[in-house]
Amino acid sequence: MECEYISTLHIERGMVPEERKSNNGLIISFEDRTYSYLNCKEPAIQNINLAISPGEIILIAGPSGCGKSTLLRSINGLIPHMYPGNSSGKVSIDGSSVDETSITEIAKKVGFVFQNPENQIFMFSVERDVAFGLENLGLYHEKIREQVDWAIQLLNIEKLVNRAPHELSDGQKQKVALAGVLAMKPRILILDEPTSLLDPFTALELVEIIKKINQNLGVTILIVEHRLDLLINAATRIICMSKGKILFDGEPRKVLTEKKLPRIGIGIPTITRLHRILNEEKPVFGKIPLSADELATNLKLILK
Numbered sequence: 001m002e003c004e005y006i007s008t009l010h011i012e013r014g015m016v017p018e019e020r021k022s023n024n025g026l027i028i029s030f031e032d033r034t035y036s037y038l039n040c041k042e043p044a045i046q047n048i049n050l051a052i053s054p055g056e057i058i059l060i061a062g063p064s065g066c067g068k069s070t071l072l073r074s075i076n077g078l079i080p081h082m083y084p085g086n087s088s089g090k091v092s093i094d095g096s097s098v099d100e101t102s103i104t105e106i107a108k109k110v111g112f113v114f115q116n117p118e119n120q121i122f123m124f125s126v127e128r129d130v131a132f133g134l135e136n137l138g139l140y141h142e143k144i145r146e147q148v149d150w151a152i153q154l155l156n157i158e159k160l161v162n163r164a165p166h167e168l169s170d171g172q173k174q175k176v177a178l179a180g181v182l183a184m185k186p187r188i189l190i191l192d193e194p195t196s197l198l199d200p201f202t203a204l205e206l207v208e209i210i211k212k213i214n215q216n217l218g219v220t221i222l223i224v225e226h227r228l229d230l231l232i233n234a235a236t237r238i239i240c241m242s243k244g245k246i247l248f249d250g251e252p253r254k255v256l257t258e259k260k261l262p263r264i265g266i267g268i269p270t271i272t273r274l275h276r277i278l279n280e281e282k283p284v285f286g287k288i289p290l291s292a293d294e295l296a297t298n299l300k301l302i303l304k
């Protein structure tokens with residue numbers, strides 16, 4: 001059953017089920033997309049093919065400079081609209097080509113949270129900041145009020161509404177940035193290293209919020225995150241990139257069996273490493289664990 005949020009979006013944006021059928025049920029697709037920044041010979045992403053269904057949580061991993069942010073910018077339209085360059089192939093959102101859709105139209109469907117929340121905090125109060133994107137869309141005041149209140153409650157930041165954003169901690173700023181994006185009720189949420197400035201506790205808190213947004217609202221989520229262990233349990237899929245290309249793309253347990261990961265600069269979670277070592281000793285050591293609890297269950301069976 002579709003959640004209320006998605007149904008409301010269909011009505012608001014005139015989406016009908018037929019429209020979905022014409023995209024083969026995909027919310028994002030890349031068809032052989034290659035892109036090079038202006039004056040760069042080497043493509044930043046190369047021959048990317050991706051088919052993403054609504055409601056997935058996708059973790060994108062890869063060493064610095066491998067093209068993760070470029071891939072994300074290709075979805076929210078910054079590429080090619082703000083970063084002109086050379087491209088071939090196609091990226092589509094809901095069946096519409098990103099190249100042929102304005103950034104404003106794309107922004108109604110795709111929310112983007114930057115690594116550094118300073119980059120998307122503009123106003124003098126948290127409340128005004130959360131409303132910023134909606135005001136730019138020229139919505140009615142009542143509608144803005146309703147969506148801002150909803151996002152503020154969702155992120156549990158009611159106490160911050162009258163504070164000045166630049167006075168907040170990094171974790172609080174990240175939540176304000178996320179509230180501003182969610183207030184626009186995007187169907188796709190993209191987060192580029194959202195936990196890099198956060199302490200482990202606040203990072204976990206953010207991960208819980210991300211899971212809630214996905215589970216309760218059906219939002220499709222793509223996250224670039226170096227710490228795989230933070231999200232491995234929530235992700236439906238991991239995409240591993242190297243030198244502008246996708247090397248592995250699949251269900252987390254399957255991708256984590258790839259022996260090449262450390263060699264291409266992707267640090268595997270400690271529990272996975274431990275499982276690998278134990279499995280070498282005793283090859284019947286259960287399936288790859290995605291959490292410490294799962295590892296403990298495996299161990300208990302062995303120690304019985």
Ligand SMILES: Nc1ncnc2c1ncn2[C@@H]1O[C@H](COP(=O)(O)OP(=O)(O)OP(=O)(O)O)[C@@H](O)[C@H]1O
Pocket residue numbers: 037038040044062063064065066067068069070071083
């Ligand atoms: N604005 C730009 N102009 C020119 N080249 C760029 C630009 N942004 C990125 N690049 C280049 O494109 C390639 C991919 O960069 P990108 O930022 O997508 O990598 P990344 O995987 O996100 O890295 P990181 O983990 O460090 O954020 C790199 O070679 C980078 O130098």
Ligand SMILES: [Mg+2]
Pocket residue numbers: 068069070192
């Ligand atoms: Mg990046």
